[in-house]
Amino acid sequence: MDRLGSSERADRSWRTVVLDTRRHVKFVGNEVDAEGTVHNTHVDSASLSGGQAQKLVFFCLAAALRYRLAGVDADAPRYATVVLDEAFDRADPVFTRTAMDVFESFGFHMVLATPMKLIKTLSPYVDGTIVVHYTEDPVARSTFELIDTHAPA
Template identity: 35%
Template sequence: MLAEFDAAVTQATRQLRADRQSATERIDRSRKALLDTFSTFLERWPNPNLGIDADASYRDFDRLLTDLETSGLHELETEWRDSLLKLSGNDLTGLDSELAAAVREIRDRIDPVNRILAELPFADDNHRLRIDPQESHSTVRARFRKELREVRAFIDQAATDHERERAYHRMAKVVDRIRRTAPDFADLVDVRNHVRISAEKRDLGGRHVAVYDHIGEKSGGESQELVAFIVGAALRYQLGDAGADRPRYAPVFLDEALIKADAHFTGRAIGAWRGLGFQLVIGAPNDKHSAIEPHVDAEYLILKNSQGRSWAKPLVGVPDA
């Protein structure tokens, strides 16, 4: 019996030592976990009144946890995070819609300009000029627009904290690409880069004759006529009132313009400006205004005396003083 008792005591002693060792290790791991938790907390939210010692600071952190749970801050944080994701996702969806709408708006604003141009002879009485906007397709932009839609769908489907965290990081990457400092900003966001504009020459039946996307091979007169049509149309577009009879601001000052063409080209160029509703004031050197003269209502010669004073002398269409 005594031998069995001694064996039982020895076994119990061994088990007690093992349990004590295990408990000590668990305590050490718990202290380490508390130390890491307290340290991480204070790194994010510094507080000179809190320490990181597991034994000395435990009660302080326990009171802080109780206060946070009582105030429901963690629930407010979750609601805030979910709201942030939802609102940001809505913004990304809105961006995709606004990009598409902006391209449509460019076409819509060019339509009334084309209605004006349809009444103005171009090159001769049997042809007209039409501004043709075409959306320029880009693989990079297409992928970006697709990513906008996918991120929005991913946000809607995120149900757990882990999924919401992933959604946030995907959204952050998309937002980084549209910051003004991002290398892709102009290509992705500036819709002026999404549309390619060309000018199409048509006959009176609306049949295609030629496309102008540069003027390199044109003569001086042809290029001036084309420029007059394009620049005038662009001004009506920029003013945003091409549907009105007159532009909101009609005077246009041209310095040494229309001086490289004969009277035929010059007349059509001036007719284009007038047809678009503008009032022209053209400045030209004294020896290069002959082609302009037949097409203006009034002509003034600017003179200058030896004292440096200048004045305008009326020549055409204005009674002599």
């Protein structure tokens, strides 16, 4: 703990390496189809396009959560709710659907706080939606509205 708070040059350098997992964690990821054929192998995301790198990050996140929450032999996580705040705020619809497919394939129940612009994109993945209208006026009240995202537009 002393080294983390230290202003010494050697400690600052050490802290940068220790706290930035990109500098000391390596992985190998294989994309495998249902038959077990390896289609791609990734040792990092440097050679991937932005969309491919994002997909890999979400897949690794979902896989790590699934492993941590379910273990190796369990069919489903013991606790399967994942909460994402500002979920997919800057993502396009294709990436958003891909990420949600990944989380769904690992058996997670998603609770998302996301902007209105993504409601249509996310509607196939949710059973219910609450819209919060927020105001910073201390006298006015925020309002909540339940909407059915599966109803015809």
